[in-house]
Amino acid sequence: MLVTIGYTGLRWGEAIGLELDYVRPGELHVEWQLREVGGRFHRLPPKDDSYRSPNWEPCLPVDLPRFLASLITGQVRAHAGRRCACAAQHGGTGRYVFLSPDGGHPRRSNYARRVFRPACDGRYEGSPGREGRLVIADATVWPGIPVAAWPAAQRGDGPGTGPGAQSGMSTDMGTGEGFTPPRGRGIPVIAEDVPLTCWLPVKPGLTPHGLRHSHKTWMAEDGIPEILAEQRLGHEVPGMRGLYAHASDRMRDDLKDALQARWEDSLRARAAIHPHAPMPLLDGLLAPYRRQQPGSSRPDDTTWDREGAAATRRRGEEPGEVDLPNSSQISPRPHPGTRMGSVRRASDLARCHDHLVGDTGIEPVTSSV
Ligand SMILES: [Zn+2]
Numbered sequence: 001m002l003v004t005i006g007y008t009g010l011r012w013g014e015a016i017g018l019e020l021d022y023v024r025p026g027e028l029h030v031e032w033q034l035r036e037v038g039g040r041f042h043r044l045p046p047k048d049d050s051y052r053s054p055n056w057e058p059c060l061p062v063d064l065p066r067f068l069a070s071l072i073t074g075q076v077r078a079h080a081g082r083r084c085a086c087a088a089q090h091g092g093t094g095r096y097v098f099l100s101p102d103g104g105h106p107r108r109s110n111y112a113r114r115v116f117r118p119a120c121d122g123r124y125e126g127s128p129g130r131e132g133r134l135v136i137a138d139a140t141v142w143p144g145i146p147v148a149a150w151p152a153a154q155r156g157d158g159p160g161t162g163p164g165a166q167s168g169m170s171t172d173m174g175t176g177e178g179f180t181p182p183r184g185r186g187i188p189v190i191a192e193d194v195p196l197t198c199w200l201p202v203k204p205g206l207t208p209h210g211l212r213h214s215h216k217t218w219m220a221e222d223g224i225p226e227i228l229a230e231q232r233l234g235h236e237v238p239g240m241r242g243l244y245a246h247a248s249d250r251m252r253d254d255l256k257d258a259l260q261a262r263w264e265d266s267l268r269a270r271a272a273i274h275p276h277a278p279m280p281l282l283d284g285l286l287a288p289y290r291r292q293q294p295g296s297s298r299p300d301d302t303t304w305d306r307e308g309a310a311a312t313r314r315r316g317e318e319p320g321e322v323d324l325p326n327s328s329q330i331s332p333r334p335h336p337g338t339r340m341g342s343v344r345r346a347s348d349l350a351r352c353h354d355h356l357v358g359d360t361g362i363e364p365v366t367s368s369v
Contacts, residue, residue: 001098001106004072005208007259008062009215009233012208014046016105020095022053023076026069027061029053030234032092034105041105043090050234060231063252065259067285072097074281116208122201124149135199138190141278144197148187222258225251 005015008028017034030052034041045051052062064072075097085103087094100106117125118135126132137144190196212233219229228247230237232255237245270277271289 002208002211004068004098006211006215007065007068007263009212010062011047011212011234012108015208016096016098017043018097019093020076020080020097021093023072023097024061027063028072029055029061031055034090036105036108041086041090043092046234048234048236050236052232052234058231058246060228060247062232063256065256065263067260067263112207116206118146118199120202120206121204122199136196137199139195139197142274143278144199146199147190147194147196218259218262219255222255224255224258228252228255 001015004010004018005012010018010028010030011033013033013035014030017032018028018030019032022029022031030046030050033044033046035044036042049056051057052060054061079097079099080095082096082099082103083094084096084099084105085094086105096105098106113125117123117132121132123132123134133149135146136149137146216229216233219232225245225247227237227245228251231247267285268289270282271286275286275290277283277286
């Protein structure tokens with residue numbers, strides 16, 4: 001869904017409101033949005049009647065670059081039988097391209113709290129006056145499986161009773177700092193020998209709507225004519241400029257080619273971080289770029305692939321889902337020319353929490369990233 005927003009400039013409500021019937025070969029038709037008001041979803045025309053469809057003026061659908069047409073076709077096929085449970089309330093077929101794993105619509109607040117903020121910021125959302133907790137992951141399997149959020153060390157807490165204490169390690173760094181490991185019902189105890197790491201912030205402060213702005217910037221950088229760029233975003237082009245200009249097939253082809261090239265560049269950059277991904281879909285997308293990567297044929301890659309696939313299954317993820325950017329940030333092994341520091345244990349991480357957090361955000365736990 002996020003890839004779709006980034007590469008089409010759709011609004012959040014238009015993305016979650018995209019119904020299967022409005023996906024056509026190589027294009028999307030924007031005729032509806034789902035708007036969340038007071039916890040309920042309403043099926044409404046797009047904002048300011050900004051239709052992007054051959055059925056409405058200016059009769060311009062949202063063109064899809066080749067890769068995205070293929071990804072969306074796969075998504076539609078994989079979820080063709082699903083319907084949302086609230087279709088009777090808001091009308092329509094209830095057959096949506098992007099539903100959450102439980103069959104509901106992604107909710108803006110939940111999605112931000114659980115997915116988008118941790119991925120972009122490397123932290124969970126904070127509360128007023130309190131910074132959010134770091135996203136800490138069990139690094140046994142790259143790129144790591146998030147574990148319970150870890151409270152920051154408090155000065156003067158005294159010795160802790162967590163894994164560090166059990167192993168005889170001091171929880172005091174000479175400054176009187178201690179830590180309290182996460183406890184409570186449903187929170188698994190983190191064993192001392194579990195290697196832990198932190199998610200790096202991908203793009204602090206980014207929002208789904210920010211991806212729409214990025215899309216506009218991309219079009220400007222790629223020299224896409226204003227008439228096409230504005231109409232693609234559902235903006236009206238004022239005055240004579242809007243009256244006499246129209247988006248030609250050649251302009252539309254150029255835009256699709258430019259977006260395709262950006263996607264291929266990003267896969268190349270991702271493959272340079274690591275030639276594989278635990279999520280089968282992304283792993284397949286990286287295949288053409290793997291051959292160019294030195295070290296991709298190392299024998300332990302196969303073991304890692306199996307572990308990664310097994311972990312994905314354990315988490316109950318569906319292979320059809322698009323990988324999130326945070327999964328691409330932490331490499332399981334050093335790249336040529338970089339040095340991998342020792343992975344820290346649970347107690348180390350808690351004790352060093354304050355030291356990891358500088359004025360500019362978090363630092364990686366390992367030196368490889
Ligand atoms: Zn619904």
